[in-house]
Amino acid sequence: MVQMLNSLSLLLLLLPCIAYKVDTTRCTVRESPVPHEWYQPGDFLIGGIASQIIYHFHKLSFEDISQDLYDIPQMVTNFYQHILALAFAVNEINMNPKLLPNVTLGFHIYDSYYDDKLTYRTTLDLLFKSREYFPNYECDNQKRLMATIGGLGGDISFHMADILGLYKIPQLAYGSFSLLDGDKTKSPPFYRMVPDESxxxxxxxxxxxxxxxxxxxxxxxxxxxxxxxxxxxxxxxxxxxxxxxxxxxxxxxxxxxxxxxxxxxxxxxxxxxxxxxxxxxxxxxxxxxxxxxxxxxxxxxxxxxxxxxxxxxxxxAQVDFSLSSLQRSWGLEFFHGAIFFAIHSQDLLGFRKFLKTIKPYWTQGDGFIKDFWEQAFDCSLPNSQGPSKIDGTCTGEEKLENLPASAFEMHMTGHSYSIYNAVYAIAYTLHALCSSKPIHRNIVSGKRKSCHNFQPWQLHSVLQHISFNNSAGETVSFNDKMEMEGSFDVMNLVMLPNKSFHKLKVGKLxxxxxxxxxxxxxxxxIVWQQSFNEVLPLSVCNDHCHLGYQKKKKEGEKFCCYGCAPCPDGQIANIMDMEDCIKCPGDQYPNKDQDQCISKTITFLSYAEPLGIGLTSVAVSFSLITLSVLAIFIKHRDTPIVKANNRDITYTLLISLLFCFVSSLLFLGQPRKVNCLLQQSAFGTIFSVAVSCVLAKTITVVIAFMATKPGSRMRKWVGKRLTHSIILLCSLIQAGLCTWWLVTCPPFPDLDMKSLNTQIVAECKEGSVIMFYSVLGYLGLLSLITLTVAFLARKLPDSFNEAKFITFSMLVFCSVWLCFVPTYLSTKGKYMVAVEIFSILASSAGLLGFIFSPKCYIIMMKPELNTKGQLIRRRNS
Structure with a gap:
């Protein structure tokens, strides 16, 4: 590994001998000078690699590079502000007595020319004051280059790092670009004056x-x-x-x-x-x-x-809306309304004033201004060397503020602001080092010797921890990744009629x-393109799915391309382009357009509504009729027709029918706890008493007929004991079932949110469905027994045989309750209650009508038939 590094170092250090024609015996280099550079001397130098000159040339080797081969350079004139920002920061620091006192900063700026080879060459030029050097040897007149600022793009920055990293010279990149995984191990890291683009x-x-x-x-x-x-x-x-x-x-x-x-x-x-x-x-x-x-x-x-x-x-964020002189006449109208991320910047006091002092001959060291001035103002400076393709002569009094923004901006751009902060970061680092190093007198000369013996590599330990407030009041510091802490501005490009533009800040990241x-x-x-009719431009594969619709995937298309389908029943889409419709809460339901949920209304069978009024009227009417019948029977209690079939059973039956009619009113109105407890239990018990009375009357007829036969043993059963026992036993069984029901799992008031889409049904929940149907089942069994007995006894010879009428009444009773079960199960909401009330009223009315209407007719309309003689005569016949 060490051998590979040495080989790489040797290769890079020999690049000057390849790039220039070197006489190794005299350590001199004879080469064509790079045409664009700006040098300002100082005790410490800050190097800079800008990116603003574009040359049109064919593939060249280092040996072929000469100014004669260059075409006229095309300059991105707006980027001239980058080097002006560096010069402005250096001059501002030199005039600040509190920062680096007794020390002057200088700078040496070159251009990268957007070319790999020339980037290597200009970076090497930064390392040496004169052009007479030999690789790996340091001469007394070597530059005191302490740090370098550059480059604008990732490729330029990494090319610079290939060389600067060998000398451990701090490099501060001012462009926004991503650090690729391969690049992180390719060269030593450098400082970044903007947050990572990721x-x-x-x-x-x-x-x-x-x-x-x-x-x-x-x-x-x-x-x-x-x-x-x-x-x-x-x-x-x-x-x-x-x-x-x-x-x-x-x-x-x-x-x-x-x-x-x-x-x-x-x-x-x-x-x-x-x-x-x-x-x-x-x-x-x-x-x-x-x-x-x-x-x-x-x-x-x-x-x-x-x-x-x-x-x-x-x-x-890498983009600056800048054009070279060739494209400047085209303008940037195509990008009107563009939204872009920009490196955060602030306007600095004195910078605009500094820009207004720039003139073609404002300094002799600026090798960029000639090309900038001629191409920005489309004129030719006097005494310009070489042929010029620009017509007109510059007066030198042209003003930068009159240029369109695509040619030059008077506001400090994000890249210029990063360069400004980079210069100050270097200055504060040097100041910290100087403050920590004691100043002493030179024994020979007697002069005070300041901090001039630092090496560039010593800056790293301080620079990576530097933190200060710049002149705009913003804090400048690096994070642990050697990236500047900060944010991005969200800007909007607004084109002006004069082909200039205005950058409008419309947000922040x-x-x-x-x-x-x-x-x-x-x-x-935000200002959009004028050709957009909409307030907000749309950029979708297809029209949005409106409220009430959900997305429907299109086969073979990307997931952004979809169709729209209406929401299923009971669901809504209250946001455009919903993936799936959503169900409303239980107490709400979708509106007609299925885009919002509406609160359900609570419904129950009320006394005030027409159906409730009708059922109440019927129940009260039948109750009054029952009372009237009872009064008639009590008034004529001594008549044969009343006495014929046991007056006590008749009175009990009439009273139970009266309570049957009244019990139906328990089902009306909003369900309460007491109502729910009484509804089914009262209905079941009272109806059991009524049916038991009917059964007792039927059995009485049968026993009475059988007792008339000579030698019959049934005579001992004739009397009130049997009938009372039947009524009591049958009623107690039902009462026991109802009591068990109320003790174990009683009915309770509940809100049914599912049965109806738009209403909440207030109802009495059965509590135990088994007990509910047990009560109904027992009542049905009792009714069938009564019907069977009455049917068998219908033809018994008797003047006032009730068996026929009981048979008809029980047929009606059973028919009503047989129809009740399927009808009850098929209806919902308050109509279930109405069905049950109707069944109670209809079955009770059937018993009342078929059993007592014939008797009432004879009592009231045919009193002559209500005699003992008529009773005996009919019996004999």
């Missing part, structure tokens, strides 16, 4: 869920970071019910070597834009990838332009917030 992966999902965008397209840069992003985000989207309509890769370049690359990319990527129903596109890549995307849009089919305007773009509150969106502040 923090906003979940924020991206929450953003899509907030707007209910479930059918989206994914456009990712075609490199390792884009592949990693796709591998992470696709399952994350799927877990939260979001589908990808398509996934496309965008070339990882800000330019192409020939038209073949352009045409090939357009032909492969145009179809998803044209045919996809997705309105929302998630874009992952850096600003140069955005430039490539813009080239594709502009050079694509003309029909695509209109479609693209009807898209909502979701951009990741705080990785350290409580779960579920990391993302905050101010929806009312």
């Amino acid at each position: 923090y906003y992966y979940m924020g991206l999902v929450q953003l899509l869920l907030h707007f209910r965008w479930t059918w989206v397209g994914l456009l990712a840069v075609s490199d390792d970071s884009g592949e990693y992003f796709s591998q992470v985000i696709e399952p994350l989207l799927s877990q939260h019910g979001i589908c990808l309509a398509f996934t496309e890769r965008i070339l990882n370049r800000a330019h192409w070597n020939d038209m073949f690359d352009i045409l090939n990319f357009i032909s492969n990527s145009y179809r998803p834009f044209e045919e996809s129903k997705a309105t929302t596109f998630v874009f992952y890549g850096e600003s140069r990838t955005l430039i490539a995307m813009l080239v594709f849009i502009v050079l694509g089919n003309s029909d695509l332009k209109g479609n693209t305007f009807r898209k909502v773009w979701i951009m990741t 705080d990785p350290n917030a409580l779960q579920g509150k990391a993302l905050v969106i101010y929806e009312d502040m």
